[in-house]
Amino acid sequence: xxxxxxxxxASHIGKEILIKGWLHKKRLLGGLTFINVRxxxxxxxxxxxxxxxxxxxxxxxxxxxxxxxxxxxxxERAPGGAExxxxxxxxxTPVTDEPPIEIDKPISHKSEHLDTLFEHxxxxxxxxxxxxxxxxxxxxxxxxxxxxxxxxxxxIDTPKLLSGATEGGAEVFEVKYFDQTxxxxxxxxxxxxxxxxxxxxxxxxxxxxxxEPSATSRHLTELTMLDIEMGFVESHQExxxxxxxxxxxxxxxxYDEHAADLKSLQAPELVLNDSVPAFTIAEIxxxxxxxxxxxxxxxxxxxxxxxxxxxxxxxxxxxxxxVYAVDFPKVAGKFYHKFKDDGTVAWGDLLFRGLEIAxxxxxxxxxxxxxxxxxxxxxxxxxxGFKYYLQAFKYGLPMHGGCGFGIDRLVQKTIGLxxxxxxxxxxxxxxxxxx
RNA sequence: GGGCUCGUGGUGUAGUGGCCUAACAUGCCUCCCUGUCACGGAGGAGAUCGCCGGUUCAAAUCCGGUCGGGCCCGCCA
Numbered sequence: 001x002x003x004x005x006x007x008x009x010a011s012h013i014g015k016e017i018l019i020k021g022w023l024h025k026k027r028l029l030g031g032l033t034f035i036n037v038r039x040x041x042x043x044x045x046x047x048x049x050x051x052x053x054x055x056x057x058x059x060x061x062x063x064x065x066x067x068x069x070x071x072x073x074x075x076e077r078a079p080g081g082a083e084x085x086x087x088x089x090x091x092x093t094p095v096t097d098e099p100p101i102e103i104d105k106p107i108s109h110k111s112e113h114l115d116t117l118f119e120h121x122x123x124x125x126x127x128x129x130x131x132x133x134x135x136x137x138x139x140x141x142x143x144x145x146x147x148x149x150x151x152x153x154x155x156i157d158t159p160k161l162l163s164g165a166t167e168g169g170a171e172v173f174e175v176k177y178f179d180q181t182x183x184x185x186x187x188x189x190x191x192x193x194x195x196x197x198x199x200x201x202x203x204x205x206x207x208x209x210x211x212e213p214s215a216t217s218r219h220l221t222e223l224t225m226l227d228i229e230m231g232f233v234e235s236h237q238e239x240x241x242x243x244x245x246x247x248x249x250x251x252x253x254x255y256d257e258h259a260a261d262l263k264s265l266q267a268p269e270l271v272l273n274d275s276v277p278a279f280t281i282a283e284i285x286x287x288x289x290x291x292x293x294x295x296x297x298x299x300x301x302x303x304x305x306x307x308x309x310x311x312x313x314x315x316x317x318x319x320x321x322x323v324y325a326v327d328f329p330k331v332a333g334k335f336y337h338k339f340k341d342d343g344t345v346a347w348g349d350l351l352f353r354g355l356e357i358a359x360x361x362x363x364x365x366x367x368x369x370x371x372x373x374x375x376x377x378x379x380x381x382x383x384x385g386f387k388y389y390l391q392a393f394k395y396g397l398p399m400h401g402g403c404g405f406g407i408d409r410l411v412q413k414t415i416g417l418x419x420x421x422x423x424x425x426x427x428x429x430x431x432x433x434x435x
Numbered sequence: 436g437g438g439c440u441c442g443u444g445g446u447g448u449a450g451u452g453g454c455c456u457a458a459c460a461u462g463c464c465u466c467c468c469u470g471u472c473a474c475g476g477a478g479g480a481g482a483u484c485g486c487c488g489g490u491u492c493a494a495a496u497c498c499g500g501u502c503g504g505g506c507c508c509g510c511c512a
Binding site for chain 2: 025027028029030031032033034036045047049059061075077078079098099100101102104105107108110111112113114115116120171186187189190208210212213214215216217219225301303304334336359361404419431
């Protein structure tokens with residue numbers, strides 16, 4: 001007999017079917033036993049009246065793998081309006097150990113319980129609410145991929161093992177690489193720029209590694225980045241518009257196609273406008289300083305509280321969960337940035353619900369200027385980490401820009417989770433390397 | 436790296452000097468229960484209160500150290 005999935009049983013009323021799945025919940029009412037079986041499509045309720053069949057489940061814990069044949073009966077008292085009667089139960093993989101956490105009830109996401117959440121992640125992810133987070137995540141990245149595909153971006157994969165530090169600043173992980181020391185990539189930036197010289201438009205969704213000793217609710221040591229780079233752009237605005245369009249489309253679609261799941265996860269209402277409002281860093285400093293009497297005008301970047309403040313402002317005054325912070329001061333610029341005539345950097349940060357989810361800069365594409373800016377930054381342009389990178393410029397790169405976009409943070413803020421780790425299957429942070 | 440904060444059965448909590456021979460909920464085990472869906476009822480097992488040391492007649496509770504979490508700041512391609 002062919003397997004039927006839980007979501008399809010209502011179309012098999014009166015028929016004998018086979019279901020396969022995990023024991024998710026048992027309720028013994030004397031002569032009646034109800035069990036819920038979980039498969040990839042959800043839950044199905046089975047009514048067991050035969051004592052011999054019930055006895056097969058004695059001692060079997062949640063997670064036991066089952067095959068059940070029985071007849072489908074329309075029953076309005078059953079969830080979904082149908083259930084399986086007169087079943088024959090086969091335990092294919094017995095589980096006799098009690099799970100360390102209860103998975104048939106919502107699992108606490110309070111910050112003080114996150115350690116328990118992740119320690120028991122392997123079984124905890126079987127909880128239906130937890131699964132929703134990662135189905136939403138999978139579809140968000142699928143929508144993004146579809147947008148990029150439609151706009152002729154080519155998906156690429158670039159190395160994560162690199163030959164040595166490429167830039168001062170961020171901490172890197174060193175790994176033993178035979179008789180050399182390699183580092184784990186903090187970003188695919190150099191490679192995606194190189195690939196602009198090949199395909200014009202490229203993107204990668206992959207892991208980046210940062211050895212920052214950051215213990216905050218928004219940092220991971222292994223994060224999933226969407227990196228986009230596009231050539232032949234006319235302006236920084238064009239890049240920012242592309243990233244904004246992609247983000248808005250993915251968000252609108254996920255709110256449309258996952259409405260029920262987002263509601264059950266208590267995600268905030270999505271508030272989007274036709275355009276994404278933009279403020280310069282200087283404007284935000286001034287507005288924030290006036291509003292809070294905390295002077296930030298000398299900061300080179302936004303402080304976390306300013307990110308939250310401007311997001312609140314954009315949501316309430318301008319009807320947008322997304323907002324751009326643009327025109328970073330020169331001191332914040334890096335050697336690969338394009339500097340504008342007024343001295344500011346052609347660089348925007350995309351904030352979503354008060355958290356930076358993407359940096360969207362325009363790159364310097366002129367070879368001589370790159371050498372100049374790198375030398376000024378004290379970098380050794382002959383180092384392997386830069387040598388090949390610079391070849392791309394030497395042999396022709398058009399004006400280009402792109403973004404580094406944090407997928408974990410996007411998922412976190414879409415659902416309204418407090419900590420980025422909750423949006424990550426098996427998070428890696430300063431204290432956690434497992435599971 | 437700095438500041439603050441928290442560690443009590445598997446899980447979540449209560450208890451903040453003696454009433455603690457550590458309580459409650461849930462999970463687990465046994466029994467009862469024919470429409471449950473956080474099923475219900477009766478009973479049971481399960482923790483030397485993170486660890487080490489100290490103060491005290493007496494420590495889960497106070498002090499010191501240590502280990503492990505969490506939040507914020509800093510840092511952050």
